[in-house]
Amino acid sequence: DTAVSQTPKYLVTQMGNDKSIKCEQNLGHDTMYWYKQDSKKFLKIMFSYNNKELIINETVPNRFSPKSPDKAHLNLHINSLELGDSAVYFCASRGAGQETQYFGPGTRLLVL
Amino acid sequence: GNSVTQMEGPVTLSEEAFLTINCTYTATGYPSLFWYVQYPGEGLQLLLKATKADDKGSNKGFEATYRKETTSFHLEKGSVQVSDSAVYFCALGGTASKLTFGTGTRLQVTL
Numbered sequence: 001d002t003a004v005s006q007t008p009k010y011l012v013t014q015m016g017n018d019k020s021i022k023c024e025q026n027l028g029h030d031t032m033y034w035y036k037q038d039s040k041k042f043l044k045i046m047f048s049y050n051n052k053e054l055i056i057n058e059t060v061p062n063r064f065s066p067k068s069p070d071k072a073h074l075n076l077h078i079n080s081l082e083l084g085d086s087a088v089y090f091c092a093s094r095g096a097g098q099e100t101q102y103f104g105p106g107t108r109l110l111v112l
Numbered sequence: 113g114n115s116v117t118q119m120e121g122p123v124t125l126s127e128e129a130f131l132t133i134n135c136t137y138t139a140t141g142y143p144s145l146f147w148y149v150q151y152p153g154e155g156l157q158l159l160l161k162a163t164k165a166d167d168k169g170s171n172k173g174f175e176a177t178y179r180k181e182t183t184s185f186h187l188e189k190g191s192v193q194v195s196d197s198a199v200y201f202c203a204l205g206g207t208a209s210k211l212t213f214g215t216g217t218r219l220q221v222t223l
Contacts, residue, residue: 004155031209040215041150041199041215041216041218042213042215042216043156043201043213043216044213045210045211045212048210056210090155090156092156094209098209099144099146099161099163099205099209100146100158100161101158101209101211102158103148103155103156103157104155105154105155106154106155
């Protein structure tokens with residue numbers, strides 16, 4: 001009965017590859033987010049979707065493409081991976097009218 | 113734009129010591145303020161929050177008071193335990209509930 005889940009938990013890949021990270025929430029929330037946490041633990045928002053519509057799109061390279069097939073899922077596809085993409089990616093969700101965000105366990109991406 | 117400044121870590125304390133982690137913010141309006149905690153190898157969890165000036169958020173012995181006059185939201189605990197060892201993030205809410213995080217402060221508690 002995990003609230004926000006992410007797959008995979010770890011991802012090791014070569015530069016230039018394309019990879020996807022998946023996120024699912026069973027909280028019935030309307031809004032979902034992707035955050036990137038770098039090696040110094042700094043967290044920065046990347047995207048947010050509300051009811052499958054993109055509402056926040058920070059300055060992120062267009063190699064990153066989020067996709068929300070339904071309210072409960074928000075996936076992140078990354079093309080042509082670069083060394084600097086190595087980080088922990090966190091998914092989060094939030095209910096309508098609430099401010100608290102609930103985070104997934106993170107996906108640790110290492111690009112070699 | 114919004115920004116959050118946290119004290120540099122790591123903070124190393126002995127068990128039962130008093131903890132303060134400083135957090136100040138810059139924002140337009142009166143955003144909600146949050147403390148999130150990240151235990152090793154895990155995602156972030158909400159620790160406490162405050163939604164307006166002079167509100168005090170509290171949870172698990174931790175407290176923080178929303179101080180509008182000093183634009184601060186310092187985290188305190190009277191007696192830390194080894195199990196409190198984690199990274200603590202101060203954050204403020206913004207448009208579309210976008211969270212702006214501080215850089216995080218690592219707390220290490222030793223016996």
